[in-house]
Amino acid sequence: MNRTERRTTPSARPQFWRVALRTCVIAGSTNLLFLLIFLAVGSPILAWVSVGSMTVYAIAYWAIRQRKNKLGVGLIWSEVVIHAALGILLIGWGSGFHYYLLVFIPALAVTLKRSKAIAALLVLWVLYTGLFVMSELIPPLQPLVSRAALDGVNLFNLTVVFAMFSYLALFYIETVIEGQRALRKLASTDMLTGLKNRRHMTEVGEAEISRAERFAMPLSVLLIDADHFKLINDIFSHQKGDEVLCCLTKLLRTELRQHDVIGRWGGEEFLVLLPNTTLENAQLLAERIRGTVKDFRWQELLKDELAVSISIGVTQLLPNETLNRLINRADKALHSSKANGRNRVTAVAA
Ligand SMILES: Nc1nc2c(ncn2[C@@H]2O[C@H](COP(=O)(O)OP(=O)(O)OP(=O)(O)O)[C@@H](O)[C@H]2O)c(=O)[nH]1
Structure with a gap:
């Protein structure tokens, strides 16, 4: 300046x-x-x-x-x-x-x-x-x-x-x-959704990994991606697509606990850090989030029968693991959810 x-x-x-x-x-x-x-x-x-x-x-x-x-x-x-x-x-x-x-x-x-x-x-x-x-x-x-x-x-x-x-x-x-x-x-906020941006999530992620290791606590992550989002943009406009992202943000926030951390990881991709949470519990939470999104009254927003769904990849931090490797594994799990038909949760342990 x-x-x-x-x-x-x-x-x-x-x-x-x-x-x-x-x-x-x-x-x-x-x-x-x-x-x-x-x-x-x-x-x-x-x-x-x-x-x-x-x-x-x-x-x-x-x-x-x-x-x-x-x-x-x-x-x-x-x-x-x-x-x-x-x-x-x-x-x-x-x-x-x-x-x-x-x-x-x-x-x-x-x-x-x-x-x-x-x-x-x-x-x-x-x-x-x-x-x-x-x-x-x-x-x-x-x-x-x-x-x-x-x-x-x-x-x-x-x-x-x-x-x-x-x-x-x-x-x-x-x-x-x-x-x-x-x-x-x-510098740390995503302008559209108001969530933490990728840069900030990387910092928080690294801090959470250190904390989990220091206190020998489990740490799980969810990588969440909106399904066929390109189609939503193409059918309803980019602006409606933005509204869907904001609505998804609200839905995700309501399902999370206060100390869970959510951020926008990419275009239509969200990363959630779940401190002190095992893979089993993270999977249960992911299923609940998926259901909430699927059951939401999207007709009111889109004025159409088409419903928005999400796919989720879940994984838990392994000993001495970096954030990069942790998220790569969550990404692989997310890809499995996409490959297996979308609107689903896939959890991988290692
Ligand atoms: N409206 C809106 N669209 C975005 C934003 N960021 C990314 N996108 C769009 O999100 C779409 C993502 O498309 P793809 O990566 O092909 O994924 P997809 O259509 O969701 O398909 P799958 O992930 O395989 O289910 C692209 O069309 C991007 O332009 C945003 O901030 N707003």
């Missing part, structure tokens, strides 16, 4: 706007505290600025809820820049209002394309250093009553920005983990 795709991933967008809404609430509440602080330390202009800021965040919140996203984000950013500049101009660099501008660094880097992000970060740097130079050249227009009051404001701003960075970092890592989880699911 390249950088452009990452920045436009649709699933990341709702989360971004959720963060923007939360930012409005947190920043609005912070400005309420500012109002009280500046009334207490005798800076009425900054107290009024806080009232203005609360109004701006309320409008930005409304705008984002109304999906007027550009307006919302524009308001948030303008407020931060103007508030920082006014704070520094009125009570000086020591107030720490410039810390808020630093929050733009991850926000710009994560949301913009690389070239735009670099340009925006450069503008931010010029703005930040420009404010510092301004504070060096122009003494505070309305200094606070004492150094302690200024340090208090600085500490407050530092704490808020610290919390904002922590929140952003946690949000970022959560988004990454969520994305990884979604990708892992996509």
Whole structure:
């Protein structure tokens, strides 16, 4: 996935706007505290600025809820820049209002394309250093009553920005983990049936073999194949064929226990791993599944008298056997079922 795709991933967008809404609430509440602080330390202009800021965040919140996203984000950013500049101009660099501008660094880097992000970060740097130079050249227009009051404001701003960075970092890592989880699911799932795909079944199969050997438990497998599936596609359409596969999936799932593992092994072929199951019990289960599929009311789906049936090959893991050999034997058993007329179960021990 390249950088452009990452920045436009649709699933990341709702989360971004959720963060923007939360930012409005947190920043609005912070400005309420500012109002009280500046009334207490005798800076009425900054107290009024806080009232203005609360109004701006309320409008930005409304705008984002109304999906007027550009307006919302524009308001948030303008407020931060103007508030920082006014704070520094009125009570000086020591107030720490410039810390808020630093929050733009991850926000710009994560949301913009690389070239735009670099340009925006450069503008931010010029703005930040420009404010510092301004504070060096122009003494505070309305200094606070004492150094302690200024340090208090600085500490407050530092704490808020610290919390904002922590929140952003946690949000970022959560988004990454969520994305990884979604990708892992996509890579291991068959899109049509929602079952585990062949790649994942191979991994699970190998893990089940190790487990069976470690705990000296039996492990059986079923290889299930829909009969004359090409005919179903040809007569009823490929789409109906897909519906039949999904319906088969549901039927198979209902017959299995919670710790049995089912996956789509090929086009119309399913693999079932049956931990802690002997060949005899696996054969009984296979017969039950075959009967369930045969007896299902296929007429309702196909609007035809033709019924869908399945053939099954059953076998049990032998000592020191690989997954490949185990499945090859199940495949041979499946072929016997096909060769002997289909709609049947064949079990082979070795
Ligand atoms: N609708 C649909 N068809 C699929 C899918 N995957 C494979 N198939 C079809 O399944 C059919 C399998 O045909 P064959 O391998 O000849 O087997 P069959 O017709 O089931 O015959 P037997 O297995 O011998 O009973 C092919 O026509 C494939 O195109 C799928 O995802 N959807």
